[in-house]
Amino acid sequence: MGLIGEFKEFIVKGNAIDLAVGIIIGAAFGTVVNSLVTDVLMPPIGFAMGGIDFSSMAITLASALKAGETHPFTQMVLAADMPAVQIKYGKLVNAIIALIVQGFCIFLVVKGINMLRRKPEPVSPATPPAPTTEEKLLGEIRDLLKSR
Numbered sequence: 504m505g506l507i508g509e510f511k512e513f514i515v516k517g518n519a520i521d522l523a524v525g526i527i528i529g530a531a532f533g534t535v536v537n538s539l540v541t542d543v544l545m546p547p548i549g550f551a552m553g554g555i556d557f558s559s560m561a562i563t564l565a566s567a568l569k570a571g572e573t574h575p576f577t578q579m580v581l582a583a584d585m586p587a588v589q590i591k592y593g594k595l596v597n598a599i600i601a602l603i604v605q606g607f608c609i610f611l612v613v614k615g616i617n618m619l620r621r622k623p624e625p626v627s628p629a630t631p632p633a634p635t636t637e638e639k640l641l642g643e644i645r646d647l648l649k650s651r
Contacts (some may be wrong), residue, residue: 536608540601560593 513519541558549555565575565588571581634642 525527533605536605537601540604541597544600544604545597557593557596560600561589564588564590577596 545557549557567587568585570583571580
């Protein structure tokens with residue numbers, strides 16, 4: 504079997520198609536959850552914390568410099584504008600919250616699928632009730648008649 508035949512067999516198998524569908528749905532799901540976090544969850548959280556916008560939170564290491572100003576470390580005159588150097592930890596906070604929400608949603612989906620896949624436990628046969636004294640006597644009579 505040639506390379507093309509092997510590739511065709513690989514693609515036709517359900518695993519490759521399921522993987523492709525999973526990746527596409529996962530990417531769309533990620534976009535939805537990202538929007539949920541940044542547009543729905545974070546504004547009320549920021550409001551509750553005194554009007555904080557997490558996405559704009561940053562630590563500025565060096566302020567922006569205009570062309571013609573001297574660079575503070577190299578002492579060179581800049582030919583073009585230099586943007587501020589910032590550590591944007593607010594976007595990291597948004598990403599961490601999005602990860603937690605995505606993880607929880609995936610957990611719920613997997614839990615639901617596992618509940619559907621779970622096989623019902625086999626019903627154990629009920630133990631028959633103990634024979635009454637009348638049944639015991641009839642059994643003894645039967646055994647005596649058999650032995651004759």
